[in-house]
Amino acid sequence: WLRQTSKKSGVTFCSSGGDSSKESSRCSTPVLDADRSDRLRDKMRKRIESGDHWFSLEFFPPRTASGAVNLISRFDRMGSGGPLFIDITWHPAGDPGSDKETSSMMIASTAVNYCGLESILHLTCCNQSKEKITAYLNKAKHLGLKNIMALRGDPVGSEWEDEEGGFNYAIDLVKHIRSEFDDYFDICVAGYPTGHPEAETYEADILHLKEKVDAGADFVISQLFFRADTFLKFVNDCRAIGIKCPIVPGVFPVQGYQSLRQLAKLSKLEVPEEITRVIEPIKDNDAAIRNFGIHQAVEMCRLLLDSGIVPGLHFYTLNREVATMEVLRQLGLWNEDPRRPLPWAMSAHPKRKVEDVRPIFWASRPKSYIYRTQDWDDFPNGRWGNSSSPAFGELNDYYLFYLKSKSSKEALLQMWGEELMNEQSVYEIFTCYITAQSNPCGHKVLCLPWNDEPLAPETNLLKDELEKVNRRGVLTINSQPNINGKPSTDPIVGWGPPGGYVFQKAYLEFFTSSENVTALLKILKKYEPRVNYHIVNVNGRNWTNANDMQPNAVTWGIFPGREIVQPTVVDPVSFMYWKDEAFALWIEQWAKLYEDESPSRMIVKYIHDNYFLVNLVDNDFPLENCLWQVIDDMFDYFYRRCSLQTF
């Protein structure tokens, strides 16, 4: 909303919340993350009460589909630093309410649903009908968005008349949201530390802000400014006339000469002399300007936070990450190792706030899992067996923008081989992925169709064993070590609140040839009932020694004063849905890189058609993981039989 303008006013701290955030008198979740079911204004209030400074990040929607893919992977990276929220600007020219992957609406929805980020969607109202605005808000609500930044927006044409009964000011939008959606949305409005450029006076402008707050806005984010004093005076002036809600400074780290000039022009702000004096001489040196911008932003943020009246910092990122992350790091606000409330990546959709059990199969594809369960009416809570909707939606479009690999087709071909010679070439790619080493053509294998990220630190614990078995054609796509009561704060396997203990059963999931499966089925008899297995091929031919309907908990945690949490299960029913996806990825992500009928494509297709997908659980979590022994026995059995046949 840097480009937006609007008349303004304001008053009173819209607290409410309290009751509406509780849906029943009893907890239905273990409240592992106490904030998880709070609305944004309550999270903000708690952080203010505890004196715990926050940061938040503003992004604008991308122009292109590949830009959207990049932005979403930036959300994931910047989300790991622990922002209180992000916000997505509204670009009237970019079809902002559409289903296009570049629309403001879709980007905000993806941030909430697939990246698990608390998000604010901007919305501008000028030149819009009430019906259109209501439709946007309904769509946002349906998508799980809970927060709106209510703005006027830029009128079309330079001259502009108030429209009778229409939206002329942001306050009209605030009133409309409150009248049509009651207390559903948290509403943010804009504040102008130096007065809105169109306002008659600075004093008139903060009175407008008070009117917006009185009309139902929950908090204020300020337009950018260049001096801490400017903002602090603004806050004091707001307080003096009775604006009680949080007022968050909008911080703009200077990142380049051109962007600063352009922004100043758009915001009708004058860049102070002490800044121009520094950057004019270095205007052609981007790195130097960025370093100055970082330095200057850090200095200003320190003054703001030290004032004691600034609860958190909002950053205008311009969709870049380096400068903002560096400022946050220097301020000590970037939380490199945020506590994981659960072992998997949560969605922030309000419908999913009770969700705390998932099948392990989608561990490396959480966005796909969220997509395939988006139509569920309720989510497993406490026990997977209670899930009332075991039906998974189809995943037909493997190129959905939030699922798309960060790597280009060219990069994938370099990693996975321009030309495959045989099945062993594929084994080699898997092995290189595990070892993080280069393939024969000298390219590191940073992802696989089933894993768009390098090996997780936890999986690294199994690296040596994984390397050995992949080399021999046990193509692992998911695994976890057994854990017998490590502290919940363990940097590698920990999750949930401190003071707890986490546990895991060893798990191994892989593709392998039908010859191996034949041997495996023989030797698995020796491991009953210690090892549970499911083995299935692309046609659904399958073997298991587990109860058809009984999920097996493979990750759980015990915490002070709470019920047991078991966030991950091996569920036989879900496995059959997963196997369709897992097999399809061979074709969709890998085989299709190659020409039709090419040998490389045929090799991948052969594996898809003939290999089996196997999962193994070692139930005896206090003992040493026996799954490597199982694989060893399988190879022994296979080669013993082969050698017998030879002689």
Place this chain on the structure above:
Amino acid sequence: WLRQTSKKSGVTFCSSGGDSSKESSRCSTPVLDADRSDRLRDKMRKRIESGDHWFSLEFFPPRTASGAVNLISRFDRMGSGGPLFIDITWHPAGDPGSDKETSSMMIASTAVNYCGLESILHLTCCNQSKEKITAYLNKAKHLGLKNIMALRGDPVGSEWEDEEGGFNYAIDLVKHIRSEFDDYFDICVAGYPTGHPEAETYEADILHLKEKVDAGADFVISQLFFRADTFLKFVNDCRAIGIKCPIVPGVFPVQGYQSLRQLAKLSKLEVPEEITRVIEPIKDNDAAIRNFGIHQAVEMCRLLLDSGIVPGLHFYTLNREVATMEVLRQLGLWNEDPRRPLPWAMSAHPKRKVEDVRPIFWASRPKSYIYRTQDWDDFPNGRWGNSSSPAFGELNDYYLFYLKSKSSKEALLQMWGEELMNEQSVYEIFTCYITAQSNPCGHKVLCLPWNDEPLAPETNLLKDELEKVNRRGVLTINSQPNINGKPSTDPIVGWGPPGGYVFQKAYLEFFTSSENVTALLKILKKYEPRVNYHIVNVNGRNWTNANDMQPNAVTWGIFPGREIVQPTVVDPVSFMYWKDEAFALWIEQWAKLYEDESPSRMIVKYIHDNYFLVNLVDNDFPLENCLWQVIDDMFDYFYRRCSLQTF
């Protein structure tokens, strides 16, 4: 039904079941006890298929209220041997369908609901209107009874005419049950190994039996007989004409001269000469006759089981336990250490079949818990937090027959003191209960108002510490040690299927003086967040450091191929219901033993009015239990303060 007569017939094995026993396509319970949700005929079928012999026990309703109390405690004792079911005879003269504590209906309901026993209620139909029978069946269904033994019953008067449209034979009752209640009930009918005394011929009688089975009976229990051959021939004859359902022999261990003669007369059976020859000479020696009866029954049962066509044995106990238990022990059918599916005593009411979480507070009063939750529509499953009905029913009548102490008022006075001198007298009683030693008057203290049984083996692990703290006025009523992953087959703390691991957090619940509580609250600060506490007095004044709405799981188990089971929680909400009951027991069970205004009564009342009920959980289950240190610190603090005040 030893006294019943009826015409009979029979055919086909009524299997069905299968689908009706599954209520949804997904497990909603962890299926810890695979049989738990099966109906009786399915349990029977599975035992037959696995070749696992069972036994079952027949009882008749008692004449007096105190007889009912004794019988119920016998159910608990004999239930621990693992009968497949028990059955309760129908006594038309004893108001059998009423709510009286001695009625057949109430005794069967108590066996199912409060003792957790699969039970069959007998029902006789002659001289009964259809409306009356339907009303009985509706009542039985409402009470959670699932099995009916359909009998004709003895007609009034010696001459008797068929009644048009009425119930003249057991088969009429079978047809009525199937027509009015479809497949809801499992139906058992009587078979006569020597033919019914009123039947024209033996052959006609087994044809009648076939008709009863064809009409919908699920299995047959035989009238008593004296020779294995008699029964084996009967089964073969039944099979020959196409009766395919299970036929269970009714075994009657001779227990006394008079009872044998009376029984033979009632059943119109002739006692074989080889028996009369033995017992006539010893007819005045009850012990000798019983020993002979045991010997003779064991011999006969061995022949029956060895035949390969007898799947289980049904015992006519005559409400006595010694002879039957001895026969079962000698046969190896008495399971002294039946696996506990869950750590607490389950109810067999079908509504409760998914129940697998309970608050720990009622650990020693499971019948009270069942009573107070009888109106719940659904039961916590997997997580207590999901319970939709946290409202506990009132427990106004502490003398409900299934809650009544096994001990008489006189015995209680002997145990708890004819006259109390001061609070220390009470401490001494608690201490004697813990140590299983005699009180100053030489009587062992075998129970307390909160514990009608001697110390559990598990609690015995804590005996030394419990003794020390009770001696000093920490009056413990419930406790468990911490357990960090013992095998589920552990004889003391194990539960659930084999191959699993069980865990516990240490728990301690006690009454203590307000002075102690003052000290406790001070020192507990040192133990945050490791120790959770709730402290409350009779008026509801309370302190806690736990989340008001968040239960704390204190017992859980991890099993192969299953979700986590957490059967016991410390629930803050339930604790407030429990404290009313816990405090009331001081008055209802103890104070009221003494005269109004007597010093003894005033002492107990003083404790009731002034002491606090405290519960403590040590969340750090892998470490050594710190709760004893907490108590020590409390005493230290208290005495340090006292000594400071003295000087």
